[in-house]
Amino acid sequence: MNPVMQPSSDVRQEILDAAEGLFARYGFKKTSVDDVAGAARIGKGSVYLHFDSKEDLFAEVVRRASDRMLTALLGAVSRARTPVAKLRAFVQVQMTTVAEIMAQYSLAEETLLELLPLAASVRRGYLAREHDLLVEVLRDGAAAGAFVVDHPELLAAGLMAGMTAVQAHTAVDDRKDPQVIAGLDEVASVLIRALTSGSRRSPEPRESPGRLPRGRKACPSMTRTPKGSAWPHRGGRGPSSNGRNPGLATLRAGGLCEGHVRTPCLRAMRQGGPCS
Amino acid sequence: MRSSDHGRQEILDAAEGLFVRYGFKKTSIDDVARTARIGKGSVYLHFSSKEEIFAEVVRRVSSRMLETLVAAVKRARSPVGKLRAFVEAKLTSVAELAAEYHLGEETVLELLPLANSLREAHLAQEKSLLEHVLRDGVASGALTLEHPDLVATGIMATLGALEATMAVHTRQVADVRAGLDELLSVLLRGLNSGPSSRTT
Numbered sequence: 001m002n003p004v005m006q007p008s009s010d011v012r013q014e015i016l017d018a019a020e021g022l023f024a025r026y027g028f029k030k031t032s033v034d035d036v037a038g039a040a041r042i043g044k045g046s047v048y049l050h051f052d053s054k055e056d057l058f059a060e061v062v063r064r065a066s067d068r069m070l071t072a073l074l075g076a077v078s079r080a081r082t083p084v085a086k087l088r089a090f091v092q093v094q095m096t097t098v099a100e101i102m103a104q105y106s107l108a109e110e111t112l113l114e115l116l117p118l119a120a121s122v123r124r125g126y127l128a129r130e131h132d133l134l135v136e137v138l139r140d141g142a143a144a145g146a147f148v149v150d151h152p153e154l155l156a157a158g159l160m161a162g163m164t165a166v167q168a169h170t171a172v173d174d175r176k177d178p179q180v181i182a183g184l185d186e187v188a189s190v191l192i193r194a195l196t197s198g199s200r201r202s203p204e205p206r207e208s209p210g211r212l213p214r215g216r217k218a219c220p221s222m223t224r225t226p227k228g229s230a231w232p233h234r235g236g237r238g239p240s241s242n243g244r245n246p247g248l249a250t251l252r253a254g255g256l257c258e259g260h261v262r263t264p265c266l267r268a269m270r271q272g273g274p275c276s
Numbered sequence: 277m278r279s280s281d282h283g284r285q286e287i288l289d290a291a292e293g294l295f296v297r298y299g300f301k302k303t304s305i306d307d308v309a310r311t312a313r314i315g316k317g318s319v320y321l322h323f324s325s326k327e328e329i330f331a332e333v334v335r336r337v338s339s340r341m342l343e344t345l346v347a348a349v350k351r352a353r354s355p356v357g358k359l360r361a362f363v364e365a366k367l368t369s370v371a372e373l374a375a376e377y378h379l380g381e382e383t384v385l386e387l388l389p390l391a392n393s394l395r396e397a398h399l400a401q402e403k404s405l406l407e408h409v410l411r412d413g414v415a416s417g418a419l420t421l422e423h424p425d426l427v428a429t430g431i432m433a434t435l436g437a438l439e440a441t442m443a444v445h446t447r448q449v450a451d452v453r454a455g456l457d458e459l460l461s462v463l464l465r466g467l468n469s470g471p472s473s474r475t476t
Contacts, residue, residue: 160455
């Protein structure tokens with residue numbers, strides 16, 4: 001394939017694909033712009049036509065992966081019909097997407113620990129949007145009478161902290177223990193029971209997200225799309241993926257460094273300062 | 277053990293301080309000996325390697341944490357109170373530990389995986405304490421849950437993960453804490469309000 005023949009955006013994608021693979025495999029420090037150019041089969045100079053620096057490249061890789069994650073979340077939540085199903089969908093996609101990515105790459109612990117803090121500052125904006133989406137799910141559920149939630153903002157913050165922490169932990173420890181997964185699932189069920197128990201009496205069936213829960217009457221929110229919602233259809237902001245690996249370590253990277261984290265690492269590095 | 281237990285404690289105290297300050301790699305046996313004001317040879321009378329010292333330090337810290345947990349659970353009266361006490365004690369002890377030592381991010385990231393592999397036994401004990409609390413709650417009718425073991429596993433996994441996050445990002449702890457407290461309240465409500473309506 002002749003790079004000269006390709007439109008520039010394709011080259012850009014190829015550079016990012018190459019970089020994504022290299023960062024995941026060798027970490028940030030050990031990957032050079034030369035390596036990226038080599039893997040993308042273009043000249044080093046061409047890389048610099050698209051990206052200012054390795055830091056810039058890394059930030060873009062993280063952004064791309066985060067985009068895919070957010071798109072997957074939005075899709076899953078909008079597909080689910082009931083408030084409970086939406087909440088479950090959110091949690092499940094958060095957790096499984098990360099697990100899938102982990103299965104694809106077998107990252108060395110060291111690499112992971114290096115990448116996590118680096119990705120944090122880029123992930124911050126995305127985590128804030130994921131948080132907002134979760135708040136919306138909780139609020140809509142409350143409005144529809146399906147949930148009893150006193151503090152949707154706080155609860156969302158707690159849930160996000162819990163989920164992202166678990167992701168990072170799972171990634172680092174490489175724990176695919178089914179017992180742990182089942183345990184987390186059970187905790188999620190207890191939470192949902194708590195959210196739903198105030199208004200109506202009936203435990204949630206866990207097997208069928210998206211279907212009408214037993215013993216519950218159809219509530220208005222099942223058919224409507226939450227008003228003022230930013231999430232169901234974000235024109236054009238689809239997965240920037242080209243059907244390749246969804247987003248590597250950088251996604252779990254969101255893990256350790258949760259939305260409230262303010263590690264200005266990448267920014268500091270950009271400005272030539274030390275990281276931390 | 278032939279050598280005095282006293283010397284052993286001093287070595288461990290010195291090592292604990294050094295590990296949390298400089299990390300595992302950058303701390304040498306020489307450093308430990310100097311800080312404990314004894315000869316390097318004396319250190320080797322007690323421990324065969326730096327790894328062994330580290331393992332013992334972790335064990336000691338873990339024991340302290342377990343004691344704190346047990347005490348907190350004992351003090352609380354109701355099953356829900358005990359459960360809350362467990363979670364709060366666990367999160368607080370880590371936050372305090374991290375704050376006390378001003379751990380650098382790099383140090384935490386280096387020490388945590390090392391320490392966790394050594395903490396398996398303690399974590400298992402913590403988990404069984406939690407499971408005990410849950411089962412007691414069920415027996416007394418205060419809690420409703422079908423799978424105490426699973427819930428215990430899930431809570432432990434979440435707490436373990438949060439500990440790691442909080443240890444690294446001590447400054448954000450307060451920020452996250454409010455959210456976690458809310459999460460805990462909801463969780464407790466869920467455990468407290470099962471379909472069987474045996475709530476207190």
